[in-house]
Amino acid sequence: MRWEDFRSSDNVEDRRGDGGGGGGFQMPGGRGGLGIGTIIIVGLIGWALGINPAVLIGGLEAINGGGGSTQQAAPAPQRGRPTAPPNDQLGRFAAAVLAQTEDVWTELFRADGKTYQDPKLVLFSGSTRSACGGAQSAMGPFYCPLDQKVYLDLTFFQEMKNRFKAGGDFAQAYVIAHEVGHHVENLIGILPKVQQAQARASSRAEANNLSVRVELMADCLAGVWAYHANARFRILEPGDVEQALNAASAIGDDTLQKRSQGFTVPDSFTHGTSQQRVNWFTRGLKTGSMQQCNTFSGAI
Template identity: 75%
Template sequence: MRWDDFRRSDNVEDRRGSGGFGGSGGRIPGGRGGLGIGGLIVIGLIAWATGINPAVLIGGAEILMGGKDSGYSQQQQPAPAGKQAAPNDQIGQFAAVVLAQTEDVWTDIFKAQGATYQDPGMVLFSGATRSACGTAQSAMGPFYCPLDEKVYLDTSFFQEMKQRFKAPGDFAAAYVIAHEVGHHVENQIGLLAKVQAEQRRVSRSEANALSVRVELMADCLAGVWAHHADAQWQILEKGDVEEALNAASAIGDDTLQKQSQGYVVRDSFTHGSSAQRVKWFRTGLDSGSMNKCNTFQGSI
């Protein structure tokens, strides 16, 4: 993947090496909603009432680590100070470039729909840190917090992808970041709050099924980003698409359950099967259309 000669985002806070994360907190049942501009973005995209418990907003990664506690702080505590600028190290700069490209792509897409895209922040950390959604830990993997509209990323996760999950490559790592930004897009169009409200009303298995649709939509939105980023900056090199598809397959619920327990329990899926994740990322990549990412219409 070509990335080192492109703009770095300024919306990156580097807390790596800050040495601690402060107090812990209790649980609250959910987070706030999006920005209420969904109808302007994709007509009918959120016609099906949905929402999401912030605990299931942890993107493709937390399930890899065994579903660690993702409770949310009852009282938002101030986060530790970090460097607010593009980091100097290679992996930090890579993350800043991918975030910058998502900013540019989604700004243009929202503008074409008569709406304004609000850039998310990105916090790079090591070990653990605080978020408005509670403690962020490395074991949770990358995740998006809708309460402060930031993506949290321990950059050591990319090494974990390579070594443990056999999903190496720059574009595979970019897919992970773009997936979390996809949750921010869902938040911006008001989808997440609707899913959360619906999850409170239905059974556990039905709530899980809603979570799957949210996650697959984020996969599709990551593909939309990749489509437009390549069209504008020619970022893709030979083998890059295969890297991302391999990563999507590696973090499917069925693949991970087989690895961890030897059998599959479909009702417990929260992110989608390997085949579903590959399908929806490919849908966004091939079409470049947000309209194609409506996972809440029909079967998935």
């Protein structure tokens, strides 16, 4: 993926080296860097204990970040501070990808008569704070709609490569673009509506199905970004698309559950199957159309 020739975003808050920022919940096992493979197990534990798993996994289910009777009080978010642009390679890469999402979504919103509000990208090590609660490396990247920030511990990319054989620049860009996709959903009003629908859901399976649709829409929006970024910046190189598709497949609910427990529980899926994630990312990548990303209009 071509990225080194392009500008870096000014909307990066680099908290690495801040000593963790404190707060939040410790994941089972107590160590950062457990990776996205723990998400399903933690979610099941959360439901068993009567705790919203959005709290335990620090907002991966970003639509639940608005709170509720079962949600424990979040620690005060760490205030942003002016920071110099990242000067390490992964930090510069993340800042460049964020800049490309800003350029693409600004143009797409303008074409629709709307104004795009840039999110901030918080880079952290180990743990930090967000308006949605404590953030830990083990949670994986997530978007918090309450402060409109994407939280990312860059060691996640190394884990993608080592644990899930899903390495490569474009696979990493897909992860960032997916979280920015949640920001787009928030700006166009999808996340608040889904949160309300989840509160009215008659069963956990129904609420989970809504979460799956939100996640698959973010996958499709990541594909839309890739379509327009390549048309404008020619970012794609041979093998890049395959990297992103491999990453989408590696973090499907069915694949993760088989890895962690040896079997799948479809009613507990919150992000979609590997095939669904590949299909929706591909749809966005091929069409470049937000209108093709409506995961709420029928079967997925």
